[in-house]
Amino acid sequence: MDILFLFVIVFLLLLAVFDLSVGVSNDAVNFLNSAIGSKAAPFKRIIIVASIGVFLGASMSNGMMEIARHGIFRPEYFTFYELMCIFMAVVVTDIILLDMFNTLGMPTSTTVSMVFELFGATFVMALIKMSGGIEQGLSELLNTEKALTIIMGIFLSVAIAFVFGMIVQFVARMVFSFNYRRHLKWNIGIYGGICSTAIIYFMLIKGVKDLSFMTPDAKEWIGANTSLILGGCFAVFTVLMQLLHALKVNVLKIVVLMGTFALAMAFAGNDLVNFIGVPLSGLASYQDYIANGGGDAHGYLMNSLNGPADTPVVFLIAAGVIMVVALSTSKKTRNVSKTEIGLGSQQGGDEIFGSSRIARRLVRWTISLFYWVRDNTPRNVRAWFNRRFNIDEMIMEQGASFDLIRGSINLVLAGALIAFGTSLKLPLSTTFVTFMVAMGTSLADRAWGRESAVFRVTGVISVIGGWFLTAGAAFIGAGVIVVLMYVGGHWAMIGLAVLTIFIIVRSNRRFRMKKAEDDGDTLFQTILTTDDKTRTWELLLIYVMEQQKKFLRFAEESYGKITDAFINENAGTLGKTEASLLRSKSMLKNARRKETLCLRRVSHEMAIEKNAWFHLSNNCCMNVLYNLRRINEICREHVDNNFHPLPSRYISEFEVMRGHISVLFTEVFDMVNNGTSEQVPALRRRCDDIKDMLSDTYHRLYRQLREVDPSSMTVMYVYINMLQETQEMVSALRKYIRAYAKLHDSDFSSRKKGTVANQWGKVR
Template sequence: MEILFLCVVIFLFLLAVFDLSVGVSNDAVNFLNSAIGSKAASFKRVLIVASIGVFIGAAMSNGMMEIARHGIFRPEHFSFYDLICIFMAVMVTDIILLDVFNSLGMPTSTTVSMVFELLGATFVVALIKMAGGIGLGFDDLLNTEKALSVILGIFLSVAIAFFFGTVVQFISRMVFSFNYRSNLKWKIGIFGGICATAIVYFLLIKGAKDLSFMTPELKAWIKNNTALIILSCFAVFTVLMQLLHVCKVNVLKAIVLMGTFSLAVAFAGNDLVNFIGVPLSGLASYQDFMANGGGDSKGFLMDSLNGPANTPIYFLIGAGVIMVVSLATSKKARNVTKTEIGLGSQQGGDEMFGSSRIARRLVRWTLSFLSWLRRVTPAKVRRWFNRRFNVDETIMDQGAAFDLIRGSVNLVLAGALIALGTSLKLPLSTTFVTFMVAMGTSLADRAWGRESAVFRITGVISVIGGWFLTAGAAFIGAGLIVAAMHYGGQWVMLLLAALTIFIIINSNRRFRKKTQEDNGDALFQTIISTQDKTQTWPLLMMYITEQQEKFMTYAEEKYRDITSAFITESAGILGKTESSLARQKTTLKNARRKETLCLRHLTREMAIEKSTWFYLSNNCCMGILYNLRRINEVCKEHVDNNFLPLPPKYTTEYEMIRTQISTLFNDTVKLMGSGDTDMISTLRRHCDEIKDTVSDTYHRVHDQLRDGDTSAMAVLYVYVNLLQETQEMVSSIRKYLRAFAKLRDSDFRTRPAKIMVPTA
């Protein structure tokens, strides 16, 4: 058994290496977003600054692991075997949860996940021990105060951070406006002094409080002289920032990079316990058991974990190196960062989230409130606010999601709130605070327009829901896993280890595939960011053709799958196709939304000329999808009910029609790839021929249905529906071909275009 326990401890450390990588990917959102989103520096320089902060914070952390050692459970009442099961369950659950959330691009809290995993696993083990009649209650086995304080901190941090983010950014924007460069003068010195002082305060109170060089005497001196330190820093930094501004140094970029560094130091210095606390506690337990346990793993109690543990420096340096390498190389870190930047972007773009009922209600109520507010506000006041909040004057670097004023407020305010919460003994999460501050500042900056608000509110709700979902999933998952290990013993441990490795490999494979798909959408980002409107239409036409070519290929494949499954009575294929068609509807809607955003970057004349045919082509694609869904629905119901199959004589005649339609789809795809519009008239005549063939077949089957055998009526009704929808689908292809020809027409004149009503 000792060898098994050694293997478990080694496995915990292997998982810790991956957990460090995954955790950095998740928490990169805390200290990268503002610098990246405001383009304060190149991505490489931002990473260098953040990496230095992460390494310093990790290397100088004192490694105190109280939460993992005795913060949730009372170790004096748990055996070595109990704790090994708890630690194993926590690490397995943590790896799975964090990797899933990162792959989805959803930031979550490593603090919440670890606390609730420990709580869930300990709760189940406590139930098992109490059922065994040990004479102890929950108060003797669990320490729920820490978990309750974390929950309280979550609720407070979400509301407070959003509120202050909105208010502070609103005031900052009133002071500087969106055309902030013309309003700096003497203001930048005071603003820079406030920001730099807040950052220093954050580093001293929050970021450095647990670093190894912070002796009790030094902590006491800082606490007793906090006011003097703040006033001195404010005076010095105000003068310094004003001098830098006079010397033509961009003070705002310096503030953003300082804030990035401070958050990175605090993250690594204080959150390191979330990643390596459990494995180190497992190692300490194993060492104590081997020295004093006498081989009785289920009887040896772990009183030793009540004492403090100073983590060896080589563990801290190793953790720092892993975190820095992960930060520099992790694509998932960029995926999580993209979520917050997308939700707070000042410009329109690809919205990552859909619409929800609660978001629509909130937007409607807000619009009603704003309408009332405009009515009661004096006209002069409204005009003054509109001048200060004129989004058209926004000054941003090329490719930035928001300006440097908002980036500075994001970092400084997040640091100040975390420092304040620390001084009030509230366990605020850096993830919660930084995310909600960013959402509040984006709201104050009018980044949530009427056409994007519903999507961004849905995104915020989804992210917040993900945080609370983390707590529930961590509690339940760790509890189930620890119960399985407690009763299943070593074989379940080995099985869970193998399962964890498989999940990690499979998750990374899926993420690489998704990343490849996202990289394939680089053309859309190019169209959105291009400043030359004369180049927008050729790029947009290329993008539209690429997306619709994929759809036509997909439609031909699914048409063959549906009809073949109907003929061969394959209910499984029809069920999978139903799900696939539902997903394809979302894909089409997302593509149309992106293409509509691109249309806004055209010149007005070009947009009027092309938009009619663009919408017709999209409607035709959606019509084809609806035809496929209606065909599949009827065929699936028929096959699921085990009704009679299609008679052979009808199968033979229909397969000829299906071959013609597959040929039509393939020819259309080839046409789209080559751009040879001369073939369109030929393909449209081919559509007419197919429609005539389908119509003749339909009428013949209809006559036979009216006079034929009643036993075959059910399948013939399905066949008639298939023919009707097929005919409609061919009509949609015919209309699409005309729309495609008009879109490809390069003979564009600058005269005012007449809006044409498309016909078949």
């Protein structure tokens, strides 16, 4: 049995390494997004600054693991075996939850996940112990006050951070405006002094004072002289920042990098327990059991966990190295960052989230309130605000999602709120505060326009819902797993360990596949950031054709699968095809939204000339998709009901028509792929011929319906409807060919477009 427990401890420590990597990927949004979104420095430089902060914070952390040792449960009432089940359940659930959220690109709270996993596993274990007739009640076995305090902190941090972010950004924008360089001459020194002092305050209150090298005397001196320290910092940094500005140094970039370092250091120093607290508590329990347990795992109580934790420095340094490596190499770090940056982007872009009913209502109410305020505000006041909030004067770095003013406000305000909440003993979550501050500042900055607000609000609601879903899933998941381990014994532990490894491997493989697909969309970002309007149209045409080529190939394959499945009565294929058609609909809508955003960046004359044909080509693709969905729907209903199959004499004539349609799809695809338009007249005539052939066939079938066996009447109606939808699909394809020709009929010859394509291939 002791060998089994050794295996559990080794497994916990190995998962701790992975948990550190996954946790850093999730929490990287807390300290990276503002610097990345504002382009304060190259990505590698931002990672270096954050990595130094993470390593110092982890290496000098006090290593106090009390919340994992006795913050949720009373260890003196639990045996070694029971705690091993609890710790194993917590780590397994935590890995699965965090990796799932990171893969989806949804930031969540590692603090909430760990606490509610401990709470859920301990709650279920307490119920098991109480059913066995122990004297202690639930209130004696659990520390429910801690969990309730954290829930209160969640509500407070979400609301307070959003409101303060909105107010502070509104005031900052009134002071600096979007053309902030005009107002930096004398304001930048004071602004830099305030920001730097707030960062120092954050590091003193939230970070440095809790590090391992801080003695009680040093902590007491800092507490007694906080006001003096902050006043001196403000004076020094104000003069320093004004001097740097006079020397042509961008003070705002320095402030953003300072804030990134401070948040990264505090994150590693304070949230380290979320990643390694449970495995190290399990190691301490095992060492105590081996030394004093006498082999009685089911009877030895873990009083030793009530003592203070003394984490060896080697563990802290190793944790710091792992976190730095994960931060530097993890692809999921950028995926989670993409969510927050996308929701707060100043310019239109790829909206990650869709539209929801509650978001639409909130936006509608907000617009009504805005109109009411506007109508009741004096004209000269409105004019003054419009000058200060003139987005056309916005100054941003090349490729940035927002400017340096907002980036610095995000970091400084998040740090100040976390420090203030900590001084009031409120358990504010770093993830919650930083995310909601970023959302509040983006709203105040008019980043949520009429055409993006509903998607942004849906995204915020989805992320907030994900936080609470984390708590519920962590509680229930850990509770279920601890029951399986307690009842199933060592076989259940081994089985769940294998299952965890399998889930991790599969999740990472799926993420790599999804990442490979996303990497192909770099051209979209290039179009949005280029300033050459003539080149924008050339790049957009390449982008549109690439998307439509993918759809044409998909449509041809789907039509073949649907018709084959109908002939062969394969209901499974029809079900899978229906799911793929729904996914294709979302992809088409997303591509159209992106392409419309890009079309706004071409020259006015070119936009007028190409706008109608651009939308016609998109509509034709959507019509083809609708035809495929209707064909699949009627075929699936027929096959699911086990009605009579299509008679063989009709199968042979249909296969001839399907062959012509397949050739048509192939030739249209080749034309788009080659970027030529010489085949357009011939292809349009071919479409007419196929439409006539289909029309003649189903009209002939209509006339023959009286002679058909009544038992085959149903399948004949399905067959006729399929032919009619196919004719509509060919008609949509004919219109697409015309739109394609008009898109290519311009001063930009196919030779020139090919040159641009070659240049883009070299850049990529």
